[in-house]
Amino acid sequence: MSWRAAIARYRASVAEDGHTFVFGLEGDRVIDGARGGNSARWINHGCEPNCEAVEDGTRVFIRALRRIRPGDELLLDYRLAVDGRRTAAVKRLYACRCGAQGCRGTMLA
Numbered sequence: 001m002s003w004r005a006a007i008a009r010y011r012a013s014v015a016e017d018g019h020t021f022v023f024g025l026e027g028d029r030v031i032d033g034a035r036g037g038n039s040a041r042w043i044n045h046g047c048e049p050n051c052e053a054v055e056d057g058t059r060v061f062i063r064a065l066r067r068i069r070p071g072d073e074l075l076l077d078y079r080l081a082v083d084g085r086r087t088a089a090v091k092r093l094y095a096c097r098c099g100a101q102g103c104r105g106t107m108l109a
């Protein structure tokens with residue numbers, strides 16, 4: 001779907017907690033993992049990720065950046081973008097507490 005459609009769909013819930021399953025693609029498209037998405041929608045943010053998302057046509061693949069052992073949590077660096085100013089409230093909404101040594105303290109790009 002387009003970003004515009006995704007924003008309209010999530011406008012109310014994002015205002016509450018910032019949580020969505022929207023995955024931004026190149027261009028003006030997104031995947032809404034909340035509608036028929038697979039288990040990749042549960043991959044959390046980490047400032048020192050062990051995975052990266054790779055687009056290939058209309059699909060997104062999750063590729064390991066290093067060896068991942070059974071039981072390790074899969075982590076992507078979300079590098080989120082938000083419209084408007086990065087107010088204190090926005091920074092709190094997207095705060096990161098991943099615990100990595102190099103934690104940026106934010107899920108924002």
Ligand SMILES: [Zn+2]
Nearest residue numbers: 047096098103
């Ligand atoms: Zn972090």
